[in-house]
Amino acid sequence: MTRPAATKPSENPFRSACLDELPYLPTEGWRVIERRLRDARFRGAVVGPHGHGKTTLIEHLADQVSLAPAMPEGSTVEVVCYIRVDPSDRSQRHQIRRVIRHQPGLLVIDGYDLLGWWDRLRVRMRRRPVLVTSHRETPLATVARCRTSPELLADLIERLSPPARAALGRAEITRLYEGHRGNLRDALRELYDRVADGDLVTAASSA
Amino acid sequence: MPTLTAELSGGQTAFRPGDPIDGLVGWEFEGDPPKWVEVRLFWATAGKGTPDVFIADAVEFEAPAAVDAQAFRFVAPAGPFSYEGRLIEIGWGIEVVAHKTKETAQIDLTLSSMGEAVRLP
16 A cells, blocks of 8 residues: 655644634533523633643633623623733733733633632632633632543544545544543644654645 | 735745845725735744744835735845744745735745755755
């Protein structure tokens, strides 16, 4: 069998720019998540392990248009402030403390469990809307638990490259999923390497 | 729907540092024209890591007519050179954008001392 040609990074269907465009595919339905958000008065957490879609989900929720159905009638979340916590960035701490205190609208913090103890307390004490992601449960109401499955991985591969999905087959996708313990981001990065090395057929390399 | 176009003199798409990059941009807007049209010389990365984009130079045409064409000139910078590797690719390009307009026009370029992207053995 002829080995397919290696694919350029800009044509690799598993390049990060393509992964970033994948939508969050909820396992429990948007209406359930929206109801929990409303019940929690927009003070909640999205919980899940690495590579399970927390950031993708919270980015979707931070979009005011997607939040609209969950809002009480006649109300709006005027401002959305999005912070991705970077523990190595010391200057970010001041910014985080300032927005926790003064940000009037919805504050979105991606990486709640990376904050220090005092800053986590400040977030919990905040009376205004706040949404966070965390690897573990928080004192805030959990509005969604991100779960993955081999079927979800297969769905995402299909969206990125139908030829790769066909070439891999169900058993190989399950092995890939289990090899990365459900971390879909790492599983898709492995597929980037396979395509880059010419070990996996994609539309670009088979053309 | 507005139309933006870009073309390079002589159809040249490979440049060495210091080379002039000459071209022509054109646009056609229905109704009121935008506040500005901008031509950008940029490089971008693609691959396994987070994508990066850097605008190396730009020319802005303020208060443009609804239908017009204008010449532009850049000088090819010293680097980074166009590169194709396993994990990352660096590509150069010319992009034409207009204020509050989704449509763009783009031309891919190669910048290197050899006239083609650097590839490591």
